[in-house]
Amino acid sequence: MVAPLAVGGQHIRQYHQNGDPPRILITGGLGQLGTGLAHLLRGKYGKESVILSDIVKPSKEIVQAGPYVFADILDFKCLQEIVVTYRIDWLVHFSALLSAIGEQNVPLAIRVNIEGLHNIMELSKQYNLRVFVPSTIGAFGPTSPRNPTPNLTIQRPQTIYGVSKVHAELLGEYYHHRFGLDFRCLRFPGVISSDTQPGGGTTDYAVQIFHDAMAGNHFECYLRPNTRLPMMYIEDCLRSLWEMLVAPPEKLRTRTYNVTAMSFTPEEVVAEVKKHFPELKVTYRPDSRQKIADTWPEVFDDSEARKDWGWAHDYDLSDLCNIMFDNLKNQQAGNR
Numbered sequence: 001m002v003a004p005l006a007v008g009g010q011h012i013r014q015y016h017q018n019g020d021p022p023r024i025l026i027t028g029g030l031g032q033l034g035t036g037l038a039h040l041l042r043g044k045y046g047k048e049s050v051i052l053s054d055i056v057k058p059s060k061e062i063v064q065a066g067p068y069v070f071a072d073i074l075d076f077k078c079l080q081e082i083v084v085t086y087r088i089d090w091l092v093h094f095s096a097l098l099s100a101i102g103e104q105n106v107p108l109a110i111r112v113n114i115e116g117l118h119n120i121m122e123l124s125k126q127y128n129l130r131v132f133v134p135s136t137i138g139a140f141g142p143t144s145p146r147n148p149t150p151n152l153t154i155q156r157p158q159t160i161y162g163v164s165k166v167h168a169e170l171l172g173e174y175y176h177h178r179f180g181l182d183f184r185c186l187r188f189p190g191v192i193s194s195d196t197q198p199g200g201g202t203t204d205y206a207v208q209i210f211h212d213a214m215a216g217n218h219f220e221c222y223l224r225p226n227t228r229l230p231m232m233y234i235e236d237c238l239r240s241l242w243e244m245l246v247a248p249p250e251k252l253r254t255r256t257y258n259v260t261a262m263s264f265t266p267e268e269v270v271a272e273v274k275k276h277f278p279e280l281k282v283t284y285r286p287d288s289r290q291k292i293a294d295t296w297p298e299v300f301d302d303s304e305a306r307k308d309w310g311w312a313h314d315y316d317l318s319d320l321c322n323i324m325f326d327n328l329k330n331q332q333a334g335n336r
Ligand SMILES: NC(=O)C1=CN([C@@H]2O[C@H](COP(=O)(O)OP(=O)(O)OC[C@H]3O[C@@H](n4cnc5c(N)ncnc54)[C@H](O)[C@@H]3O)[C@@H](O)[C@H]2O)C=CC1
Pocket: 027, 028, 029, 030, 031, 032, 033, 034, 054, 055, 056, 071, 072, 073, 074, 093, 094, 095, 096, 097, 098, 112, 116, 134, 135, 136, 137, 187, 188, 189, 190, 191, 192, 197, 198, 199, 200, 201, 203
């Protein structure tokens, strides 16, 4: 039994009643979000308490940082074995095909995002795990209010990614009400990071621009200059995830919350980046991702998360540019 324990007044960690930290499995952990989350959780609960998993061959650094195992989420027995062997308490389910890549291989997206999720839900029910599944701004569609998009509203997405994420939200909430599963879900906006690359989404341009500016490359944007989308720096994203993971159940009036930090258009981020790199050359050549972006929220209303469990972001657009360029400069210096 993992019991709540107040730490520093406002935040709650949560340890077993015998004082042991929770043991946490992260699926799809070698994508954009997984290694950062493993780092954050290992800092709180210890290196051995967090098991990173994926189907990708890990680097030496990943293996040295803590436990890493192969886990294909389509293989129920393999997942079962890991949960039992490592005595897992909490599961963070990151494996997915993102919006743009999902449209390129719909059958695979159905397998990974929907069949894989079924395995995760059953496993979590069977072993009484707390389970976090991220959703996305992509879980909304053209008939949703787009500015702002509230927590509870019409959800008729037009990508297989969005359809699979609405399915995940609904199935998780169903398992919560029907079986008492401790399901927790946040809908993230586009996440921006410096040390991990995005995995094939519609918001990836907002990462690429920083790399191109730093490298002195010409930046070609696949969205129109005025396409507004919600965004978040990775540190805010991972902190919101942890805060949701440890939120006392009585604070959660729902099991699925919108979270965000800012909203900007390509021309707005270009203007901000040009304060650091005035010579950056930019052209716009919209492709199929424009069609996806045109159906997504422009401004995300996360007031429910702010009200219920105290969500507050740290980074706005100007902070984002400062930290991204600081990080990239440090990486460049380290590589020399
Ligand atoms: N990065 C973002 O901007 C956002 C991400 N999210 C969600 O957060 C989660 C993590 O996102 P990212 O790290 O950006 O994704 P990513 O695309 O970078 O990583 C996904 C990982 O899933 C793994 N995977 C694919 N098939 C698998 C299988 N059969 N078994 C096990 N693993 C498999 C891949 O190898 C990859 O490492 C996803 O569920 C995504 O939908 C939600 C909103 C925004």
